[in-house]
Amino acid sequence: MSEASGAQATAPKGRNTRQKRIVEQMLTGREDFVSAQELHQLIVDAGESVSLATVYRILQAQQQDGLVDVLRTADGEALYRKCADPGHHHHLVCRRCGAAEEVQAPTVEKWADRIAAEYGYTEIEHTIEVFGLCPRCSAAD
C-alpha cells in the first residue's frame, strides 16, 4: 500500500543510452499527453533518431517503474506523460489540445474505498480521468 523509502523521481533503471536520454528529454519538455507514435514523430522532427519499437520499449519500462502516467483514449490508444507528482493523482485533460492538470481527489479516493468495502471487493485500483475543454480551447470556440 505504501512505499517505504523515498523513490527517485527520475531514476533510470537500465543502461544510460542515447535513445533513453532522448525519450526522457522529450517527455520532460512536454506537459501534455502524447501517444508513442506522436512521441516518435516528435523525435524525428527534432532531427533525432530512435526507432518506434524502442520508443515503445522505453515507454513500457518507464510505465512499469511508475515514471510516466498512462491513460487510454476512447479508441484504445495509450497516451503517456511524465509524472510531475510521483504520488497518486488524476488528470483533468483537454480533449482538444491535450493539455492536462494533475489533480488530487481525496474525496474520490475515499469514495472508492467505501464503495469497494460495501460490496466486499479487495485489492482496489481505480481509473479516474476528467476530460473537457481547457480555458483556452473553450474561448476558441
Added chain:
Amino acid sequence: MSEASGAQATAPKGRNTRQKRIVEQMLTGREDFVSAQELHQLIVDAGESVSLATVYRILQAQQQDGLVDVLRTADGEALYRKCADPGHHHHLVCRRCGAAEEVQAPTVEKWADRIAAEYGYTEIEHTIEVFGLCPRCSAAD
C-alpha cells in the same frame, strides 16, 4: 440531469434481424462485461452463428445509442455490457471474473464539476472505473 420520458431500455434502431436479436439476448442474459470476441465466442458456443464483424458492428451501434456501457481493459480491449440503469453511473469491476456492480457516485460527480470549474474547463466528461477482486474471487485466493 434527468430523463424526461421513460426511455426504452432496449429500443432497436435499425431492422430487427436474427443476429441483432442474438447479440441482444446474449448481452441481456449476462451481467458482466465481455469483449466483442468473447461475446462472439459465446454465440458460437450457444450453437448460433453471427460473424465477428457483425458482432462488432452491432456493439458499435448499440454503443452509439447508449444501450451498452463500454469500458477499456488496461491493455486497451473494449468490454461491453448492457446498461441496467439508463442513467449515469460507474462500475465496480472484478478484474478476475468480470463481474460488475453499477454504482452511483454523487460525491464524485460533484468533485469533477468542482475541479473543472476551478481550472476553467468546460464541457466536462469523466471516466471513473473501480477495479478489484469481488468477494468470491477474493476468497478464492
Added chain:
DNA sequence: CTACATGCAAAGAATTTGCAAATCA
C-alpha cells in the same frame, strides 16, 4: 569483454471496411 539495448522487419491482436449475397419490411 559480455550482457543488455537497439533496429528492423515480421508477427500479433483488436477492430474496421469493401463488396457481393442474403434478408427484413
Added chain:
DNA sequence: TGATTTGCAAATTCTTTGCATGTAG
C-alpha cells in the same frame, strides 16, 4: 421489391517480438 444487413476476407492501426548487431559498463 429495394434498401439494410450480413459475411468474408482483406486492410488498418497500435503494439509487441525475434534475431542479429551495437554499445555501455
